[in-house]
Amino acid sequence: MGKGITSREEDYSQWYIDIVKKADLAENSDVRGCMVIKPYGYSIWESMQQGLDKMFKDTGHVNAYFPLFIPKSFLAKEASHVEGFAKECAIVTHYRLKNAEDGSGVIVDPDAKLEEELIVRPTSETVIWNSYKKWIQSYRDLPLLINQWANVVRWEMRTRLFLRTAEFLWQEGHTAHATAKEAEKETLLILDLYADFVENFMGVPVVKGKKSEGEKFPGAVDTYCIEALMQDGKALQAGTSHFLGQNFAKAFDVQFTGKDGKLDYVWGTSWGVSTRLIGGLIMAHSDDEGLIIPPKLAPIHVVIVPIFKSDEELEKITEKVDVIAKELRKKGYSVKFDNRDTHKPGFKFAEYELKGVPIRLAIGARDLENGTIEMARRDTKEKKVVPFDEVATIIPHLLDEIQENIFQKALKFREEKTTKVDTYEDFKKLLEEKGGFFLAHWDGTKETEAAIKDETKATIRCIPLDSPEEDGKCMYSGKPSKRRVLFARAY
Amino acid sequence: MGKGITSREEDYSQWYIDIVKKADLAENSDVRGCMVIKPYGYSIWESMQQGLDKMFKDTGHVNAYFPLFIPKSFLAKEASHVEGFAKECAIVTHYRLKNAEDGSGVIVDPDAKLEEELIVRPTSETVIWNSYKKWIQSYRDLPLLINQWANVVRWEMRTRLFLRTAEFLWQEGHTAHATAKEAEKETLLILDLYADFVENFMGVPVVKGKKSEGEKFPGAVDTYCIEALMQDGKALQAGTSHFLGQNFAKAFDVQFTGKDGKLDYVWGTSWGVSTRLIGGLIMAHSDDEGLIIPPKLAPIHVVIVPIFKSDEELEKITEKVDVIAKELRKKGYSVKFDNRDTHKPGFKFAEYELKGVPIRLAIGARDLENGTIEMARRDTKEKKVVPFDEVATIIPHLLDEIQENIFQKALKFREEKTTKVDTYEDFKKLLEEKGGFFLAHWDGTKETEAAIKDETKATIRCIPLDSPEEDGKCMYSGKPSKRRVLFARAY
Numbered sequence: 001m002g003k004g005i006t007s008r009e010e011d012y013s014q015w016y017i018d019i020v021k022k023a024d025l026a027e028n029s030d031v032r033g034c035m036v037i038k039p040y041g042y043s044i045w046e047s048m049q050q051g052l053d054k055m056f057k058d059t060g061h062v063n064a065y066f067p068l069f070i071p072k073s074f075l076a077k078e079a080s081h082v083e084g085f086a087k088e089c090a091i092v093t094h095y096r097l098k099n100a101e102d103g104s105g106v107i108v109d110p111d112a113k114l115e116e117e118l119i120v121r122p123t124s125e126t127v128i129w130n131s132y133k134k135w136i137q138s139y140r141d142l143p144l145l146i147n148q149w150a151n152v153v154r155w156e157m158r159t160r161l162f163l164r165t166a167e168f169l170w171q172e173g174h175t176a177h178a179t180a181k182e183a184e185k186e187t188l189l190i191l192d193l194y195a196d197f198v199e200n201f202m203g204v205p206v207v208k209g210k211k212s213e214g215e216k217f218p219g220a221v222d223t224y225c226i227e228a229l230m231q232d233g234k235a236l237q238a239g240t241s242h243f244l245g246q247n248f249a250k251a252f253d254v255q256f257t258g259k260d261g262k263l264d265y266v267w268g269t270s271w272g273v274s275t276r277l278i279g280g281l282i283m284a285h286s287d288d289e290g291l292i293i294p295p296k297l298a299p300i301h302v303v304i305v306p307i308f309k310s311d312e313e314l315e316k317i318t319e320k321v322d323v324i325a326k327e328l329r330k331k332g333y334s335v336k337f338d339n340r341d342t343h344k345p346g347f348k349f350a351e352y353e354l355k356g357v358p359i360r361l362a363i364g365a366r367d368l369e370n371g372t373i374e375m376a377r378r379d380t381k382e383k384k385v386v387p388f389d390e391v392a393t394i395i396p397h398l399l400d401e402i403q404e405n406i407f408q409k410a411l412k413f414r415e416e417k418t419t420k421v422d423t424y425e426d427f428k429k430l431l432e433e434k435g436g437f438f439l440a441h442w443d444g445t446k447e448t449e450a451a452i453k454d455e456t457k458a459t460i461r462c463i464p465l466d467s468p469e470e471d472g473k474c475m476y477s478g479k480p481s482k483r484r485v486l487f488a489r490a491y
Numbered sequence: 492m493g494k495g496i497t498s499r500e501e502d503y504s505q506w507y508i509d510i511v512k513k514a515d516l517a518e519n520s521d522v523r524g525c526m527v528i529k530p531y532g533y534s535i536w537e538s539m540q541q542g543l544d545k546m547f548k549d550t551g552h553v554n555a556y557f558p559l560f561i562p563k564s565f566l567a568k569e570a571s572h573v574e575g576f577a578k579e580c581a582i583v584t585h586y587r588l589k590n591a592e593d594g595s596g597v598i599v600d601p602d603a604k605l606e607e608e609l610i611v612r613p614t615s616e617t618v619i620w621n622s623y624k625k626w627i628q629s630y631r632d633l634p635l636l637i638n639q640w641a642n643v644v645r646w647e648m649r650t651r652l653f654l655r656t657a658e659f660l661w662q663e664g665h666t667a668h669a670t671a672k673e674a675e676k677e678t679l680l681i682l683d684l685y686a687d688f689v690e691n692f693m694g695v696p697v698v699k700g701k702k703s704e705g706e707k708f709p710g711a712v713d714t715y716c717i718e719a720l721m722q723d724g725k726a727l728q729a730g731t732s733h734f735l736g737q738n739f740a741k742a743f744d745v746q747f748t749g750k751d752g753k754l755d756y757v758w759g760t761s762w763g764v765s766t767r768l769i770g771g772l773i774m775a776h777s778d779d780e781g782l783i784i785p786p787k788l789a790p791i792h793v794v795i796v797p798i799f800k801s802d803e804e805l806e807k808i809t810e811k812v813d814v815i816a817k818e819l820r821k822k823g824y825s826v827k828f829d830n831r832d833t834h835k836p837g838f839k840f841a842e843y844e845l846k847g848v849p850i851r852l853a854i855g856a857r858d859l860e861n862g863t864i865e866m867a868r869r870d871t872k873e874k875k876v877v878p879f880d881e882v883a884t885i886i887p888h889l890l891d892e893i894q895e896n897i898f899q900k901a902l903k904f905r906e907e908k909t910t911k912v913d914t915y916e917d918f919k920k921l922l923e924e925k926g927g928f929f930l931a932h933w934d935g936t937k938e939t940e941a942a943i944k945d946e947t948k949a950t951i952r953c954i955p956l957d958s959p960e961e962d963g964k965c966m967y968s969g970k971p972s973k974r975r976v977l978f979a980r981a982y
Contacts, residue, residue: 067525
């Protein structure tokens with residue numbers, strides 16, 4: 001905490017902001033609600049993109065790019081969709097500036113008013129289905145499995161770096177199918193893919209489930225999601241996959257001729273994850289000393305810090321270290337050798353701890369004599385001295401172990417913080433005292449859902465897919481219920 | 492031309508549009524001036540991004556992300572910059588829609604007017620230098636070598652797919668340095684990098700040069716560019732690299748303390764290439780049968796078309812072909828086996844010709860007996876039958892040969908179409924009759940430059956870096972000139 005990071009216990013929100021800033025991940029810009037993603041933060045996003053993009057392509061998806069702007073009339077075509085996004089969108093109304101006649105500077109040219117206003121995309125269903133209308137005539141044109149990497153804008157009033165910003169980066173998949181069954185299968189395929197990515201790359205365990213009617217995407221028939229638990233006991237929705245039914249096909253009149261020669265509307269899905277995942281990554285694993293990044297997403301896997309008193313010593317160390325660095329790089333790991341003479345080793349140790357580099361190696365004159373090197377792991381802070389000749393062989397295994405340990409730790413935490421409750425009293429009490437996920441019975445009505453949200457700020461995160469049938473009574477209304485749903489306060 | 496492609500001779504513009512559409516690269520959207528980049532076109536952009544991104548990183552650059560929106564006051568800070576972009580920008584003025592009271596639909600909520608209008612970035616110098624002000628205090632913070640992959644918007648009135656659209660994708664580098672010399676070095680380093688990419692990946696030879704005062708970037712001290720020649724004899728500016736001097740540092744008050752303890756303004760560069768390169772790629776190489784894509788950027792390197800009369804035959808072919816496909820994929824090539832039974836081989840041949848796949852293999856029952864396969868290259872349309880066992884060894888060499896041949900062909904074309912002229916009469920005559928690049932003397936004044944442009948529609952593309960000193964007289968004014976400059980009509 002000497003690094004100016006507030007502890008989690010003292011103030012979790014401030015701790016989060018401190019980590020984002022001190023680790024140089026992102027900052028607020030002077031443009032309302034928009035963030036600047038700094039190089040170190042962006043490199044984590046690049047790792048995420050690479051991992052996800054490969055998974056999309058391996059499952060038959062291709063990338064494309066659609067316009068940033070959505071004519072107002074497009075947005076208006078799907079009733080619940082426009083309802084959902086109208087209140088938070090950036091609207092382009094003019095296309096030219098000019099010099100003010102009074103010499104006071106540049107002003108919007110009133111003569112350059114657009115006939116129809118353009119909305120900066122909050123999501124692209126409408127503009128994409130408008131294209132699909134031209135692309136789809138027959139069952140032979142289906143399925144269409146398209147993804148887009150893009151920026152989107154939602155005019156959030158209260159923003160928070162990575163978690164909620166007016167502009168953010170994401171991917172949005174938009175697929176079109178000949179049957180409801182196929183589209184539903186795609187929706188769940190992507191849900192599994194997201195869960196796989198978040199658990200195995202990010203090391204964050206998730207609950208897969210279906211959203212309640214009140215929480216689903218505007219324009220979807222069903223919204224599926226993955227929900228993760230943060231260290232402060234709050235939930236984070238980490239990704240969503242929507243079964244759109246024929247809603248957008250009907251709104252944009254996208255019909256196809258089936259094998260049987262009959263015309264029918266196309267079935268759709270859409271799904272996305274965003275730079276919000278970086279926020280989730282931080283909040284799930286990091287500690288009071290800084291970031292903890294799982295090796296699979298770490299921009300730097302291994303940092304090597306030389307401890308030297310003279311140029312000669314540094315030279316000898318460099319020679320030795322080059323061997324390890326080369327060997328590790330050949331295996332595909334990112335290795336940084338920090339030989340700056342402007343900073344002391346202790347300073348560097350703290351810096352890489354802050355930045356969450358999984359493994360730190362330190363080597364000095366005595367190590368050279370002994371043929372050893374000091375190896376420290378970020379996740380457990382364990383240090384040990386290992387034979388120099390073995391270190392390049394040890395590291396790949398250790399990185400796997402760190403990846404696994406980070407996940408297991410988060411899993412254990414989630415298990416401890418998941419509570420079955422049967423009465424509303426217990427729920428309210430434990431929500432305050434313990435936080436986390438709660439499995440409780442719910443009568444299935446939006447009135448009960450709204451009342452609980454109103455009284456406790458907790459929402460139904462999802463109806464877990466693996467939730468077994470179980471006769472019970474709604475903790476709020478006492479009405480009968482067939483299965484437990486997942487409640488939590490959420491980001 | 493059975494594929495509905497207008498020939499180049501008949502109508503070059505229409506030929507270009509036909510290729511873009513028939514090869515499924517892109518299309519105009521219903522959003523004014525914006526294009527949809529379709530999956531096949533986008534995969535070429537992905538190849539370009541990969542190639543460039545690696546080159547940027549290998550030269551020490553890192554990626555980051557800055558806001559889409561630029562407050563009007565930022566844009567106004569650099570006088571010539573705002574002058575250059577004010578007339579073609581999309582302006583966000585409101586942040587909410589609402590239901591019209593008369594029930595006529597959604598309208599812009601007049602109560603949600605922004606205090607300060609936001610410009611959708613046409614380029615990001617201003618918003619980035621506003622951040623650099625916070626990031627740079629000392630010479631230790633320099634250089635900053637940052638690149639951004641992003642979408643930008645310039646409100647073009649006459650658009651053309653890939654070449655000029657309201658929204659396009661690009662990368663923009665923005666670097667900051669302690670000395671003018673270092674910034675100039677960076678400007679030229681990137682110019683060389685761009686030339687290397689365009690020549691060695693895209694197979695398009697370029698002339699490196701400096702823009703005249705009249706053609707330089709609004710806000711730059713010097714603009715360098717690479718100019719390529721298209722098959723219709725017109726030039727295409729393929730990339731620009733700007734030495735910004737201290738202009739943006741002064742506009743945004745970005746000063747640093749030097750090693751000597753003195754305060755000084757930071758020196759800057761910016762540079763970019765865009766999806767326009769895809770237009771250049773098409774126009775430089777393709778023919779009346781379709782695209783020709785150099786192997787280094789081809790989404791598919793090799794397509795294999797089976798010729799079969801029964802499922803049994805297909806099965807035998809598949810078994811055989813799998814061996815080659817596996818071997819080539821292991822070497823990093825993208826191989827497609829098109830075993831559709833809904834289309835005839837002839838149809839497939841034409842399709843892959845249209846899509847510019849560098850090598851096509853065809854294999855039928857007789858080939859199975861003979862242990863052979865037919866190999867056709869797209870660039871020269873040569874076909875030959877080769878022993879089956881050798882094909883996987885031949886292909887990597889052949890792809891290299893194709894890459895080189897495409898470049899050499901374009902180079903030869905450019906050499907034939909580059910003319911030294913000494914009189915304005917000759918210039919005007921040959922510009923009409925022959926087209927291409929013209930090396931001519933110019934008196935260095937913007938009046939002459941403007942007059943020539945006015946009378947001939949040809950512009951000074953650049954003052955070539957390798958143009959030798961040579962005493963001469965301006966072809967227009969007769970005034971003395973020290974070196975020839977490059978004239979052409981341009982996209």
